[in-house]
Amino acid sequence: MGMQWLLVCHGLITLLVVISFLCGQWPIFQGTFVERIHYFLTFGAYDYFQRLVGAVFGSKGTNFILSIEYFCCDRPNPILQILYVAIIGGIYYMIANSCFSYMPGYYLSGAHRYISLMGVVVGILFFILTSFSDPGIVKAENVLQYLNAYPYDEVLYKEKECTTCKIPKPARSKHCSICNRCVARFDHHCGWMNNCIGERNNRYFLGFLLWHLLLCLYGSVAVALVLAGRLKELRVVYILTVYYGIENTFRDLAPHVVQWLLRSYNTQILLMIFLAIVSLLLAGFFGYHVNLCLTNTTTNETFKWQEHLTWQKKLNEARASAAALKASISDLRTEAKPPESKWRAFFRKSPLEDAVEAIAKQNTYNKGCFSNLGEVIFPFSSRPSFSQTKTKAG
Structure with missing residues (x-):
C-alpha cells in the first residue's frame, strides 16, 4: 500500500509540473514545446525541487542536496547507473507481478511476456554500450586526425592548446572536468551513464533515448490493453x-467504469500513467537531441552560441546607441525625418532575430540534414579515411 501511495504522489506532482510548463505558465518555460521539455529535464524540475528543500529545511537542506549533486554528478561514480538498473528492474517487476497473470487476455497474447522482457534487455544493452564505450577521447596518437576532421570555424573554435592535456585542442572538443580528458565533438557529460557523450557514442545515446521512449509507450499501451481486456472478459459494461x-452512453458509463478500475486495478493504472508521463518527457528529450543532430550542433555548442549571441547583441546595441546619438546630433542641424510607419516597424525583424539567423548561417559544420545525421551514425573516427590521415601525414 505504501508503494502505491508513493506512485500516486509522484504521478500527481509530475503531472502538475508537466501541465504547468506545457501551458507556459512559468516564465522560465517559454519557447517551443521541445525547448520547454528540455529545460524541464535539465534545469526546471531540479531547480524547483532545490527551492522546495531550501524553503522547508533551510540552508542545511540546500547544502545537503548540493553535496549529493556533487558526489553523484560532478565526479565519476556508478551511483546513477545502479539507480537506473534499480528503476527499470523495479518497474518491470511491478508490471510482471500485476499484469502477466492476465496474459493471454482479450487483446494481448502470452507472447507479450517475452516481448517485454526482450525490450528491457535491449534497453539495458543500449545503456551498457553508451556507458562503457569510448566517447571519442582525444589523445596525442589521434589528435592529428581530429584536427583534420573538424576544422576551426574561427567563431566558437580557434586554434589553441588544452591546458590540462597539453595537446592541440581540436575544434568541437572539450576537456571534461569530471572525467579529466578531452572528448571529440563533446555534447555533455551524462551522470546516468557515468560517461561523456561525444563523437563516438552519441549514436548509442540516441538509440538509448529512442528505445526507452518506445519501451515506455509500449508499456503504457500494453497495460491499457490489459485493463480494456478485463472490462471485456468480466463484461463490466453489460452488468452496469x-x-x-x-x-x-459514454457519459453515464465512464464514471462507474473508472471507479471500478480504480478499486480493482489501481496499481496497473498508476503504472500506466507513470509510463505515459515518462514517455512524454523522453519524447521531448529525444526530439531536442535529434534537432541538434540535424543541425550538426551539440549541447555544449548550444551554450557557446548563446554566449556568442549575447555578446553580439550587446555589441549591436552599443553600435545602435552610437548611431542614434550620431543621428540625434545631425538632426539638430537638419530637418527632422518623417516618423517611420508603425506597421513597418511592427513587421520588421528585431535585432535579436537578425542575430539568430546570422549565427545560424555561421555554423560551418551544418552540411544538411542527411550529411549531419550520417556524421552521428557513422562518426569520422569509425571511417577508413580517419585512420589514413596519420599515414599520409607521416
Whole structure:
C-alpha cells in the first residue's frame, strides 16, 4: 500500500509540473514545446525541487542536496547507473507481478511476456554500450586526425592548446572536468551513464533515448490493453447496463467504469500513467537531441552560441546607441525625418532575430540534414579515411 501511495504522489506532482510548463505558465518555460521539455529535464524540475528543500529545511537542506549533486554528478561514480538498473528492474517487476497473470487476455497474447522482457534487455544493452564505450577521447596518437576532421570555424573554435592535456585542442572538443580528458565533438557529460557523450557514442545515446521512449509507450499501451481486456472478459459494461440500469452512453458509463478500475486495478493504472508521463518527457528529450543532430550542433555548442549571441547583441546595441546619438546630433542641424510607419516597424525583424539567423548561417559544420545525421551514425573516427590521415601525414 505504501508503494502505491508513493506512485500516486509522484504521478500527481509530475503531472502538475508537466501541465504547468506545457501551458507556459512559468516564465522560465517559454519557447517551443521541445525547448520547454528540455529545460524541464535539465534545469526546471531540479531547480524547483532545490527551492522546495531550501524553503522547508533551510540552508542545511540546500547544502545537503548540493553535496549529493556533487558526489553523484560532478565526479565519476556508478551511483546513477545502479539507480537506473534499480528503476527499470523495479518497474518491470511491478508490471510482471500485476499484469502477466492476465496474459493471454482479450487483446494481448502470452507472447507479450517475452516481448517485454526482450525490450528491457535491449534497453539495458543500449545503456551498457553508451556507458562503457569510448566517447571519442582525444589523445596525442589521434589528435592529428581530429584536427583534420573538424576544422576551426574561427567563431566558437580557434586554434589553441588544452591546458590540462597539453595537446592541440581540436575544434568541437572539450576537456571534461569530471572525467579529466578531452572528448571529440563533446555534447555533455551524462551522470546516468557515468560517461561523456561525444563523437563516438552519441549514436548509442540516441538509440538509448529512442528505445526507452518506445519501451515506455509500449508499456503504457500494453497495460491499457490489459485493463480494456478485463472490462471485456468480466463484461463490466453489460452488468452496469443490464443489472444496474445505467444508460449505455459514454457519459453515464465512464464514471462507474473508472471507479471500478480504480478499486480493482489501481496499481496497473498508476503504472500506466507513470509510463505515459515518462514517455512524454523522453519524447521531448529525444526530439531536442535529434534537432541538434540535424543541425550538426551539440549541447555544449548550444551554450557557446548563446554566449556568442549575447555578446553580439550587446555589441549591436552599443553600435545602435552610437548611431542614434550620431543621428540625434545631425538632426539638430537638419530637418527632422518623417516618423517611420508603425506597421513597418511592427513587421520588421528585431535585432535579436537578425542575430539568430546570422549565427545560424555561421555554423560551418551544418552540411544538411542527411550529411549531419550520417556524421552521428557513422562518426569520422569509425571511417577508413580517419585512420589514413596519420599515414599520409607521416
